[in-house]
Amino acid sequence: MKPEIQIAYFSKIDWPKIATIYKEGIATGIATFETKIPSWETWDASHIKSCRLKAMIENQIVGWAALSPTSKREVYKGVAEVSIYITSKHQNLGIGTLLLSQLIKESEAEGFWTLQAGIFTQNKPSIALHKSLGFREIGYREKVGKLNDIWYDNTILERRSKTVI
Template identity: 40%
Template sequence: MSRVRIAALLPEHAEQVLAVYQAGIDEGDATFETRAPDWTAFDKAKLPGHRFVALDGDGRVLGWVAASAVSDRCAYAGVVEHSVYVHPEARGRGVARALLDALIASTEAGGIWTIQSGIFPENTASLALHERAGFRVIGTRERIGRHHGVWRDVVLVERRSPLLK
């Protein structure tokens, strides 16, 4: 694998991050979204201390990971939902795993006890990646939403921190 560096996701990465996001959206099995948001909306929705990019040796964004709060209720202060996207040309090189590892490290350092996500069951590569990174399947939310006019299921996965006491 060529050199990959994990760094904080910053405004200077916005254009490339949103392009990677849109590429994942366009493939059809990553999200219910149909268009990547603008940078202002993306930036507002993601927790500043828990978002990273993978950069190649020339500083190009190969992928990104970011977490969002799941609720404003104090009982859920340690629970986040995450997304991870990798440029189609960078897949199979360990980029997603490096990004997940960075997210796990930052959330554990920040007192987060649960990272969760909903993954389309057809996205078998993402399900396998998450299993290898210590996530477990909680269950399937059947027909949870319509995507391009078709009801879709979502597999709910979570990783509980082993630091949880």
Template identity: 40%
Template sequence: MRSIFLAGIATGQASFETEATLPQCWDDFTRSKHPESITVIHDDMGRIAAWGALAPTSTRYCYRGVAEVQLYVAPESRGHGLGARILADLIRFSETYCLWTLQAVVFPENRPSIQLFEAHGFRQVGYREKIAQMNGEWRDTLLFERRSPHIK
């Protein structure tokens, strides 16, 4: 999972992170996620080809049903529908565990991610101009969200 995250960082289009900040310990990694939401897909060699998870956006009770999507696909596995499979699993999880809103933050230049989220019912709800710096350069982000049609 760490190597896939690092490959995403290397593209400059997946995260503001510039180094792998994933904890070495599985317990530490899952502590910041809905642990049951962590989804992986293995390739034919048994290696992790894609992974995703949902992370609570806040510890406040009123936001208990809101989670951020984290989704990464290994470079050699991109373009084969793995991201769509992971995202579909995360949406199913969110419906099962009564999460009413899923959020995703995407760089405007990351067209494949934008298309993936839009294809799964996410809509752009925000544009954040110069929200943070990456390697000394200000970057914008788009905020996408999917509201559950089942949880009122």
């Protein structure tokens, strides 16, 4: 039997658990180019204040999703980049689908018309998750960054809202 998953907003008080899940993602080597967890203040300043969601099972945070602006230019105010992380102990339970689905709804309620994701090409589960919820592959960035002296490509996906026009 699948556990009941709740989705809720998160805030600074949740940061220690959110950061732990983020650290797990960093350790995989295919989730982010970050190599260390930023402070709450640094992370908070670089992410959109709305659309910060956590997934919980039995009051334990097991995943999170948030948006970052893609540009400071006014013309791109409705475009954001997706971050989504699920703890390794709770993968393959549908948490990613629930989180990303809710993030899409929240983003549209906030007026975002395009969501983007730059995903390590090796991260096939994340690419599949995004595609399953209407993201389309629009290309890739070849050797866009180095991590531990290895160049990595990013697959670029985007989802255009059908409700925010």
